[in-house]
Amino acid sequence: MSVGAPKIPVVVAEVVEVNDLIKRFRFVRRDGGAMPVFSGGAHVVVEMDDHGVRRMNPYSLMSHPADTMGYEISVRRDEAGRGGSLYMHRHVKPGMEMVLSQPVNLFPLDARAKKHLMIAGGIGITPFVAQMAQVEAMGGRFELHYSVRSPVLGAYVEHLKAHYGPRVHVYHDEHGEKIDLQTLLKSQPLGTHIYACGPKGMIAWVHATAKAMGWPDRAVHSEEFLAPPVGQAFEVQLAASGKSITVQPNQSLLEAIEAAGVEAPYLCRGGACGQCETNVLRCDGHIEHNDHWLTDEQKATNTKIMPCVSRFRGTALILDR
Amino acid sequence: MSLDFNDETFRGDFTFKNSAKAIKRFPFPFPEDSYMYSVNMEPHVPGPVGSVFEHMFDVDEHYVSEMRDRAQVLADDPLRCQSLPHMELAGWDLLELIMESKARDYPHWFSLTKDGNQWHWVNRPLQIEQKFTFLDASTLPYGPMEYITRQTQGDFTLQDQRDDDLWIEAGMVTTQADWSLDFDIGMSFKQWHAPVPLAHQMGIFDRALKFLLKLQHGAPVRRFNWTMTVDPLLDTSPENYPKWGPGKTTMTPQTIGHRQHLRVELQTLHRLPRSNAIAFPIRCYLIRFEELVTVPKWARRLHRVVRDIPDELATYKGFLRNKPLMLEYLAPFDDGQPTSPGFAPE
Ligand code: HEM
Ligand code: FES
Numbered sequence: 001m002s003v004g005a006p007k008i009p010v011v012v013a014e015v016v017e018v019n020d021l022i023k024r025f026r027f028v029r030r031d032g033g034a035m036p037v038f039s040g041g042a043h044v045v046v047e048m049d050d051h052g053v054r055r056m057n058p059y060s061l062m063s064h065p066a067d068t069m070g071y072e073i074s075v076r077r078d079e080a081g082r083g084g085s086l087y088m089h090r091h092v093k094p095g096m097e098m099v100l101s102q103p104v105n106l107f108p109l110d111a112r113a114k115k116h117l118m119i120a121g122g123i124g125i126t127p128f129v130a131q132m133a134q135v136e137a138m139g140g141r142f143e144l145h146y147s148v149r150s151p152v153l154g155a156y157v158e159h160l161k162a163h164y165g166p167r168v169h170v171y172h173d174e175h176g177e178k179i180d181l182q183t184l185l186k187s188q189p190l191g192t193h194i195y196a197c198g199p200k201g202m203i204a205w206v207h208a209t210a211k212a213m214g215w216p217d218r219a220v221h222s223e224e225f226l227a228p229p230v231g232q233a234f235e236v237q238l239a240a241s242g243k244s245i246t247v248q249p250n251q252s253l254l255e256a257i258e259a260a261g262v263e264a265p266y267l268c269r270g271g272a273c274g275q276c277e278t279n280v281l282r283c284d285g286h287i288e289h290n291d292h293w294l295t296d297e298q299k300a301t302n303t304k305i306m307p308c309v310s311r312f313r314g315t316a317l318i319l320d321r
Numbered sequence: 322m323s324l325d326f327n328d329e330t331f332r333g334d335f336t337f338k339n340s341a342k343a344i345k346r347f348p349f350p351f352p353e354d355s356y357m358y359s360v361n362m363e364p365h366v367p368g369p370v371g372s373v374f375e376h377m378f379d380v381d382e383h384y385v386s387e388m389r390d391r392a393q394v395l396a397d398d399p400l401r402c403q404s405l406p407h408m409e410l411a412g413w414d415l416l417e418l419i420m421e422s423k424a425r426d427y428p429h430w431f432s433l434t435k436d437g438n439q440w441h442w443v444n445r446p447l448q449i450e451q452k453f454t455f456l457d458a459s460t461l462p463y464g465p466m467e468y469i470t471r472q473t474q475g476d477f478t479l480q481d482q483r484d485d486d487l488w489i490e491a492g493m494v495t496t497q498a499d500w501s502l503d504f505d506i507g508m509s510f511k512q513w514h515a516p517v518p519l520a521h522q523m524g525i526f527d528r529a530l531k532f533l534l535k536l537q538h539g540a541p542v543r544r545f546n547w548t549m550t551v552d553p554l555l556d557t558s559p560e561n562y563p564k565w566g567p568g569k570t571t572m573t574p575q576t577i578g579h580r581q582h583l584r585v586e587l588q589t590l591h592r593l594p595r596s597n598a599i600a601f602p603i604r605c606y607l608i609r610f611e612e613l614v615t616v617p618k619w620a621r622r623l624h625r626v627v628r629d630i631p632d633e634l635a636t637y638k639g640f641l642r643n644k645p646l647m648l649e650y651l652a653p654f655d656d657g658q659p660t661s662p663g664f665a666p667e
Contacts, residue, residue, distance in 0.1 A: 005540035036538060037594040065595065102539045108597040110483055111407035134595075138410065218484045267535055275535055 005102035007047075008035065012096045013070055018155045022123065023089055026063070026072045027100060034068040040131030041107035041223070044071065045269060047099040050087045053251070054259060057084040058225055058269050060127040060197075061103060065134045071100065074155065076123040082230050082250040104267050107197065107223035109135065114191030116142040119179065119206055121198025122149070125156060127223060128197065132164060143167050145184065147198075150174040181209045196222040225270030228252035229290055231311045237318045238262055239281055253307035257321060264307065264321060271309035278319050280305050285314010325430075326385040326446060332393075337553035339612050343382055347608050348373045349616075349664050350545040350585045354625040356634075358520045360528050365541040365589045373587060377422035377541075378473060379604065380430065385446055387474050387496070387555065394495040394556050395471075400503045401558075402467050404479070404491035411479045411491065412466030413456055414593035415600050419469050444472055466491055475587075475604030478502070480510075482597055487533060489513055496555040496605045498548045498584060499639065504559070518633040536599060538592040546603075549640040549647075550584040553607050572643060577650045578611035581643070583623065610650060616666045620654035627651065 010027035018024050029035060038061055048055040063072035078085045092098070107127055109116060116135055118128045125146055135142045144164070148154035150172055160168045171177040185194070194215065196206040203222045210220045230250050237244050238257065247256040254276055257264045267275040271291030280287070280303050289299040291306035298304050305312075305319065329336045339347070368374025373381075394401055404412060420442055424433040432443045438455040449472065453460040461468045470477045470493035478492035486509045494502040505513040510530045511521070520526060536542065550557055551568045572580055587604045614620040627635075627647050635641040661667065 005537040038538075039595050039597045042597075102537055103594075104535075104537055105597045108482065111410065111481060111596065112483075267537070273535060274531070 008044075008100045008102065010071075010098055010100055012092055012094050012098060015092060015094055018074065019153055021153060022074050022076050022155050024062075024072055024074045025088065025092060026070050027098065028070040030097060035071055036102065037068055038065050038103040038130075039105050039108055040065055040134040041109060041127045042103040042105035042130070043107075043127075043225075043268070044073070044103050045101040045266075046073070046088070047101075048084060048087050048092075050083060050091075053083075054255065055082070055084045055087060056255070056258075056266075056269055057088075057227075060107075060130070060223075062126040062129040065130055066137065071103075074123065074126050078227065081227050082252075084227075104273075106268055106273055107195070107221065109195070110193045110219075110221070112191075113193035113219075114141065115189055115193070116140065117184070117188060117192050117194045118142060118144045119181075119194065119196045119198070119202075120144065120146045121202040122147070122153075123155070124196075124198030124202075124223075126197075128195070129156060129160070131195075132160070136164070143169070145169045145171070145179050147171040147173060147177075147179060147202075181206065182213065185210060185213050185215065192219070194220045196220070197224070200224060223272070224292070225268065225272065226290060226292070226309050228254075228269070228309045229288075229311070231288065232313065234312045234314075234317070236312065237316070238321045239318050240321055247311070252309065253305070253311065257307060262321060266308055269308045271306055274306075276306055276308045278305050278307055278321050279303065280317070281320050282316055282318040283312075283314070284316040285312060287312050287317075325382065327382045329383070329386045331386070331390045331553055331555040335553050337383070337386070337607065339608060340382060344608065344612050344615060345666070346372055346381075347613075348545065348585050348587055348606055349613075349619050349622075349666075350547045351622055351626055352663050354622050354660055355629050356626045357631075358517075358523060358525055358634075360525055360532070362529070362532065362542045362544045362590075365543040365591075373604075373606070374543075376426035377589075378419060378426070378475075378602070379587070380423070380427055380446075380474065384474055388447060388472060390555050391471060391493075391495045398560060401495045402470070402493045403502060403506055404464055404466055405506070408466075408479050408481065408491035408596075408598070409458065409464065411481070411593055411596035411598035411600070412464055414595050414598065415477065415479065416465040416469040417455070418591060418593070418600065419473055423473075447472055467493060473602075475602045477603070478601045479593075480599045480601060482534065482599065485534060486510055487530065487599060494558075497558055497603075498546075498550070498586070498605075499557055499559055499562075501559045516637070518637050519631070533590060533599060536590060536592045538594050541589055541591040543587060543589045546586040546588060548584050548638040549643070550582045550607065551580050551643075553582055553609075555605060555607075569639070569643060572646060574646065574649060577643075577646055578614075579609060581610045581647065581650075582607045583610070583613055610647075614651070614654050617654070618660050618667050620651060621656065621658065622660050624648065624651035624655040625660075 009030045013028045014026040016024040043058045043060045045056050045058050059073035075085050075088045077089045120128050157170050196203045241262045243260050245256050245260045247253050265275050267273040274293045283302045288311040290309040373379045420433045423431040430445050434441045440455050442451045476494045476496050480487040481490050492502045585606045589602050591600045
């Protein structure tokens with residue numbers, strides 16, 4: 001039972017510099033055909049050939065879900081990261097051929113919600129752009145509260161305001177503006193669902209505030225993709241395929257497994273979905289569990305690892321892969 | 322009715338039968354000589370030409386008569402088709418999936434032309450022609466799920482996904498093996514599977530649910546389920562148990578070959594793109610024992626499966642009482658020879 005959706009061969013149709021930090025990319029199919037429709041909140045994994053190193057990064061789709069002529073993503077440049085976003089910013093140009101995964105939605109809207117209350121921070125705006133378009137088309141109710149560092153870095157603010165008018169509220173950190181979450185949550189109609197996407201601290205704040213005010217967990221949704229962290233190189237033995245590999249400092253364990261020609265399952269590549277869960281046969285050392293998937297008890301026993309984001313320090317790590 | 326389709330009944334005089342061609346392509350569900358529950362799922366990819374797997378949705382010689390039977394069940398009991406309000410988008414996803422698949426796979430029977438959201442659907446076997454606006458339910462005579470499943474063999478359920486679970490919240494269920502949509506609607510994956518014996522303890526539902534929550538659009542999967550049915554009844558529902566249940570008590574050694582049917586469900590699972598829901602088509606195939614034993618390997622193997630099945634399963638599937646009668650009928654076809662692995666006739 002492997003997840004075997006066909007990949008989508010695409011051409012870069014357009015690259016737009018949204019602001020100093022963010023670029024938007026539009027992809028169309030190489031054969032000119034239609035893209036699959038998707039649901040707001042879905043992401044695709046973009047495959048990059050970064051001068052011989054294969055990188056695969058997940059990005060939320062932000063084009064209109066009913067637009068089957070192309071997909072759009074926004075990429076924020078991360079100078080300290082492993083290089084995926086830098087590659088997208090520096091090397092990806094119109095006309096270039098790339099490969100995308102089939103969309104997957106790990107951050108769907110709750111179809112029963114009477115109202116969708118969306119809380120975005122920074123680049124976390126992207127899934128909401130697609131979700132708002134979908135809710136609007138279905139005649140649903142929503143409200144967006146979007147914090148950005150400064151007016152210059154407020155990606156898509158003008159466009160969203162022009163389109164959705166008073167349903168869009170923008171807050172500038174630089175001007176000391178902050179979402180008054182308590183007042184906001186107090187004034188919501190029954191049946192409202194909350195969605196948060198943005199920096200870790202913001203997501204934790206939304207969950208904690210809602211919980212303290214008595215909101216049920218199932219009415220509060222969030223998405224946080226972790227970028228695979230960089231670290232020190234380490235050795236791993238893959239028992240099932242009989243290979244020994246070295247994971248480079250700016251490579252994830254999953255990428256190293258793939259580079260060795262070993263098939264491994266994944267969906268989010270960000271420690272959230274659980275798909276890449278792998279059994280650990282031997283661990284002489286310390287696993288740096290960076291995922292949101294395994295429970296604390298599971299992490300403590302070191303019998304499982306999520307290779308998309310987790311790393312290792314020690315003398316021997318043997319995986320059932 | 323055209324030459325492609327049988328004119329037959331699944332009630333009253335029970336004139337249902339399989340042609341030689343239908344017997345040959347019957348989806349025999351046992352790859353080995355014994356049966357136990359397992360997480361038996363494989364990618365739903367096109368199979369050999371002529372097989373029930375050749376296309377996304379198999380349309381066979383029973384199509385037109387099955388649709389007539391469904392219309393009758395719905396006329397008697399409208400609650401067999403239900404959709405909670407938030408499932409309408411999933412209904413449109415399903416309608417699109419079925420129309421596109423059928424028009425692509427059977428262009429001589431079905432056609433779909435689109436001009437933006439203005440769609441034109443032609444179903445020649447059922448003599449239906451419909452112009453409508455995609456995503457506008459007021460332009461169809463029924464809701465989108467009901468509209469398309471009145472024209473498609475098999476039962477259908479639609480599961481919403483939220484809170485790390487699946488919720489059965491819409492369906493068209495008229496050809497079921499003794500379970501009720503009206504009873505199950507709104508339940509979660511493990512709630513609606515509660516009556517199944519052994520499988521919970523074996524961890525089957527934990528693993529199946531975990532897999533389904535990650536099911537991807539564009540990568541459907543399939544599995545088999547099976548049971549036993551006396552007389553070729555499509556509608557063996559709890560609602561109508563008094564009508565069909567007693568039939569199980571009147572089978573004799575003389576009538577079993579004709580009356581006893583192996584009932585096989587080809588179940589597929591599809592992630593739907595707009596709603597992120599999962600569609601679960603349950604396609605029922607019936608074959609009489611006397612038709613089945615014309616394939617020596619299947620007869621031998623069915624004898625062994627029925628002989629060795631745990632009582633819990635035979636009880637749950639409702640044939641423990643008739644098991645001795647079945648074994649008596651099947652034993653002469655089991656010469657003790659080995660059977661080859663896999664489903665194929667030989
Ligand atoms: C999401 C789609 C599914 C739906 C709507 C569904 C529905 C049902 C229902 C209504 C029953 C009858 C329960 C009763 O007695 O009332 C059943 C039985 C069962 N289901 Fe599922 N099911 C689904 C997926 C699966 C999957 C993926 C598996 C994989 C292992 C599975 C395994 C079983 C088994 C083993 C039984 C017992 C069947 C028998 O012995 O006749 N189901 N299912
Ligand atoms: S791929 Fe999703 S958790 Fe690793």
